Amino acid sequence: MSVIKKWRMNLLDILFPHLCLGCHSYLENRLAALCQNCRDKISISSAFCCSNCGRRLPTTGGNIKKCSCEHSFIVGLAINYESQPARELIKGLKYSGITAAANELAEFLADFIKNSGLNLKNFYILPIPLSKKRMRERGFNQSELIARNFAKFLGIPSVAIISNAMLRVKHTRQQTKMPDYKERLENVAKCFSVIKEEEIKGRQFIIIDDVFTSGATSAEAVKTLKLAGARKIIVLCAAKA
Ligand SMILES: [Zn+2]
Numbered sequence: 001m002s003v004i005k006k007w008r009m010n011l012l013d014i015l016f017p018h019l020c021l022g023c024h025s026y027l028e029n030r031l032a033a034l035c036q037n038c039r040d041k042i043s044i045s046s047a048f049c050c051s052n053c054g055r056r057l058p059t060t061g062g063n064i065k066k067c068s069c070e071h072s073f074i075v076g077l078a079i080n081y082e083s084q085p086a087r088e089l090i091k092g093l094k095y096s097g098i099t100a101a102a103n104e105l106a107e108f109l110a111d112f113i114k115n116s117g118l119n120l121k122n123f124y125i126l127p128i129p130l131s132k133k134r135m136r137e138r139g140f141n142q143s144e145l146i147a148r149n150f151a152k153f154l155g156i157p158s159v160a161i162i163s164n165a166m167l168r169v170k171h172t173r174q175q176t177k178m179p180d181y182k183e184r185l186e187n188v189a190k191c192f193s194v195i196k197e198e199e200i201k202g203r204q205f206i207i208i209d210d211v212f213t214s215g216a217t218s219a220e221a222v223k224t225l226k227l228a229g230a231r232k233i234i235v236l237c238a239a240k241a
């Protein structure tokens with residue numbers, strides 16, 4: 001590193017020190033969002049489950065399911081909101097635009113996949129799209145950031161990321177204040193639209209989202225992709241609220 005570059009980095013560090021989102025200790029690595037201590041407080045899951053009843057489900061064997069829930073899908077939730085550093089990660093990413101949090105969450109997702117033993121070779125990756133309005137407000141799509149980092153961690157080529165075949169055509173209200181699942185489903189009904197069917201038809205997908213609350217958004221995305229001819233879909237969310 002040149003002297004000027006080093007000097008500039010030091011100045012940047014003094015003006016804007018890069019801090020752990022969990023405990024506010026100083027972080028040397030600007031790509032990290034948590035210190036090792038906070039990261040260790042978060043446990044990573046390894047099992048896929050039914051989106052409806054939460055029962056563990058196998059990912060092999062086509063669409064054979066081991067529970068009888070209707071309209072459910074297979075979902076993998078890497079971490080949950082229980083620990084404070086996990087909550088700070090999501091908040092930092094969604095509301096403060098701290099993109100290092102996407103890198104951290106993507107690593108948790110990659111570890112989840114490694115733990116689960118699922119082979120992603122024949123899957124395409126589809127981040128949940130944002131509406132134009134939300135994109136303007138936030139400036140980036142957090143699910144896409146997570147998906148791109150996730151692919152990098154697992155050595156998946158970027159051509160396997162399908163990010164503009166399905167759009168979010170309806171701007172929906174934030175669901176956090178809607179306690180009723182039916183209301184949430186109505187809120188997201190027909191909010192997605194496939195504009196490039198040739199990129200969906202006959203393919204297997206891993207949908208990537210940041211937070212899984214009731215699953216209404218994921219359910220709508222699964223439905224839309226299936227109608228466009230997607231073969232098998234697994235939803236992967238960084239965190240369970
Ligand atoms: Zn920390």
Ligand SMILES: [Zn+2]
Nearest residue numbers: 050053067069
């Ligand atoms: Zn079930």
